[in-house]
Amino acid sequence: MGVDSKPAVVVGAGPAGLCAAIELKRAGAPVVLMDENGKPGGQLFKQIHKFFGSREHSAGTRGFEIGRRLLADSLELGIDVRLDTEVVGIEPGLGVWAVERRSRSYTLEAGCVILATGASENGLAFPGWTLPGVMTAGCAQTLVNVHRVLPGRRVLIVGSGNVGVIVGYQLLQAGAEVAAIIEGAPALGGYGVHTAKVRRAGVPFYCGTTILRAEGEEGVERAVIAKVDRGFKPIAGTEETLEVDTICIAVGLTPALDLAYLAGCKPIFVPELGGNMPLHDGYMRSSVEGVYVVGDTAGVEEASTAMEEGRLAGIHAAYALGFLGEAAMRERTEATWGRLDSLRQGVFGQKRFAAKARILAEGKVRA
Amino acid sequence: MSGEASSGGRRIASHPILGEPEAAREVTIYLDGAAIAAKEGEPIMSALVAAGVGVFRHTKRGSPRRMFCGIGRCTDCVMTVDGIPGVRTCVTPVREGMLVERQEGAGSWKGGEGHGRR
Amino acid sequence: MSSTNASLKTDGAPSIEELRAAGVLPSREQLAQRPCVCVECIEEIPCNPCETSCPQGALTVGDPITNLPVIDRDKCTACGACIPACPGLAITIKSLSGDLAKIRFPWEYLPLPEAGEEVDMVDRMGMTVCRGKVVAVSNPPRNNRTAVVAAEFPAERVDEVISIRRNHE
Numbered sequence: 001m002g003v004d005s006k007p008a009v010v011v012g013a014g015p016a017g018l019c020a021a022i023e024l025k026r027a028g029a030p031v032v033l034m035d036e037n038g039k040p041g042g043q044l045f046k047q048i049h050k051f052f053g054s055r056e057h058s059a060g061t062r063g064f065e066i067g068r069r070l071l072a073d074s075l076e077l078g079i080d081v082r083l084d085t086e087v088v089g090i091e092p093g094l095g096v097w098a099v100e101r102r103s104r105s106y107t108l109e110a111g112c113v114i115l116a117t118g119a120s121e122n123g124l125a126f127p128g129w130t131l132p133g134v135m136t137a138g139c140a141q142t143l144v145n146v147h148r149v150l151p152g153r154r155v156l157i158v159g160s161g162n163v164g165v166i167v168g169y170q171l172l173q174a175g176a177e178v179a180a181i182i183e184g185a186p187a188l189g190g191y192g193v194h195t196a197k198v199r200r201a202g203v204p205f206y207c208g209t210t211i212l213r214a215e216g217e218e219g220v221e222r223a224v225i226a227k228v229d230r231g232f233k234p235i236a237g238t239e240e241t242l243e244v245d246t247i248c249i250a251v252g253l254t255p256a257l258d259l260a261y262l263a264g265c266k267p268i269f270v271p272e273l274g275g276n277m278p279l280h281d282g283y284m285r286s287s288v289e290g291v292y293v294v295g296d297t298a299g300v301e302e303a304s305t306a307m308e309e310g311r312l313a314g315i316h317a318a319y320a321l322g323f324l325g326e327a328a329m330r331e332r333t334e335a336t337w338g339r340l341d342s343l344r345q346g347v348f349g350q351k352r353f354a355a356k357a358r359i360l361a362e363g364k365v366r367a
Numbered sequence: 368m369s370g371e372a373s374s375g376g377r378r379i380a381s382h383p384i385l386g387e388p389e390a391a392r393e394v395t396i397y398l399d400g401a402a403i404a405a406k407e408g409e410p411i412m413s414a415l416v417a418a419g420v421g422v423f424r425h426t427k428r429g430s431p432r433r434m435f436c437g438i439g440r441c442t443d444c445v446m447t448v449d450g451i452p453g454v455r456t457c458v459t460p461v462r463e464g465m466l467v468e469r470q471e472g473a474g475s476w477k478g479g480e481g482h483g484r485r
Numbered sequence: 486m487s488s489t490n491a492s493l494k495t496d497g498a499p500s501i502e503e504l505r506a507a508g509v510l511p512s513r514e515q516l517a518q519r520p521c522v523c524v525e526c527i528e529e530i531p532c533n534p535c536e537t538s539c540p541q542g543a544l545t546v547g548d549p550i551t552n553l554p555v556i557d558r559d560k561c562t563a564c565g566a567c568i569p570a571c572p573g574l575a576i577t578i579k580s581l582s583g584d585l586a587k588i589r590f591p592w593e594y595l596p597l598p599e600a601g602e603e604v605d606m607v608d609r610m611g612m613t614v615c616r617g618k619v620v621a622v623s624n625p626p627r628n629n630r631t632a633v634v635a636a637e638f639p640a641e642r643v644d645e646v647i648s649i650r651r652n653h654e
Contacts, residue, residue: 054550059572134435135437138437145385147410147413148382149377150379188493191573193573199497199609200498200611201651219422346531347529348528
């Protein structure tokens, strides 16, 4: 097996990156896991709800429990985890340029690079959107679930996908009031079981509704909403004012692609998964030799799919570096794809399945 | 402090899923000279929101700002920390005696030594 | 937009008609015979902890795991293990006895209600439909922080009631 191997460098210690690093380390490959934050786990630790899926997907387990388990595994395996370490460049020949604690920079020659840099929440511009009190749903979620601080007392949530609805529920659990969840489309986006939980707590949903403006002197004091027509244009005379001090924007995420672009990865535009993302094949290999892309970076889905994609890349990278035999690689890749496919089923999953199939079809060109 | 009434920030005592808060050492930070109780290890943003601080800074045109993404990607939450302007308060942990100041626009360097994470 | 589950997809909660159409609402006769598990899960998402939680094998999802759960009422002993197991908090157990109905439902808020407490019973839109009384509250570690509350209320409301009002004290 491989000797004197340059390490696999995994960028991002969220669920995808952690799973990739764990696979590599278990195969005996040298691996370095870097994260720009002071704590690993990505967005996993603020997920306090029970996950869906099946037992093999850790269904019924709360997100932060999965995070703790992954961290414990990585510690037990002795993975070289470098926190407060920002990767600012990927040079041809896979030199990973890292800056540690904003004070020391170094280049690590990598055998391969796995980009697991996640995604960013989208903004929504409307008059007053910069006022204190307007924030992303994820920001509110971080505040209540990680820092245990309420962002405000009465919240309007804009966007009814799972993120907005789950954060609405978690704000209720934290002791805030949710005045309403509004959705521009004619129907709600999130799972029915998520919306039902919040609805029976008395939170109203308004479809075909947009936010016109946020009002207030030094912070949000009111939100003005209105109905929209089929073209998403506000309908005059339907304005309503809500007394809120917080407005959470939950209108989707976009893959974080800085490093993928720097590395030269070819993108593909897939609106269902968040916009532009790097092309990849069934092993999560990008168009650049030795660079893999996994998790939300490769298309916005869920923590459970991110973990499986991380495993795919970790398994293949271990093989590519000479630490895993081909038969074992193929068998474990197939098993992982089985679990991934079952997560991409049903009324919500099938759109993601079709979108990923388009990426894979084009991504095969470099297989 | 402006915006206090509407900021509504406060700490969550018992939580149905998270349970009781973990014991944490209290530290004192200073916002524009006023002492604020903070928990060791938490980001500046969290201590300020818990203390009911409604405004973190103003832009050059006088627009009040606080926080937006909360995870270090958007720079809405920047303040001047220990003399260094433009520090992201959502990813910078508090330290005993830390001096946090509201800045106008990009703020200005006050000779700080770089403890804060930008 | 499809009219399937219109109430669920515009108001956020299923209507009683939608639940009946999905076959998940037990009849009054069934409720009077024995406690009935009500799984208000009417969208196909990949999820099956209810199946794995049932010690009697009374809940079946099968393969693919997007199948809607099916309850075998002959096998079900109403032990209630499925109530905290469902990540969507979509499962309750209801029964009828004379002019009283009883519901056991999941609860993940503070304060936890207390046995003996008089409360407002709410429907799926969060509207108070009647008063009720909390009979028991359990939150053992195996529930992983999802408490189960049992409450009694007037029998005629058995189809509408789904929980208690959130700020119940």
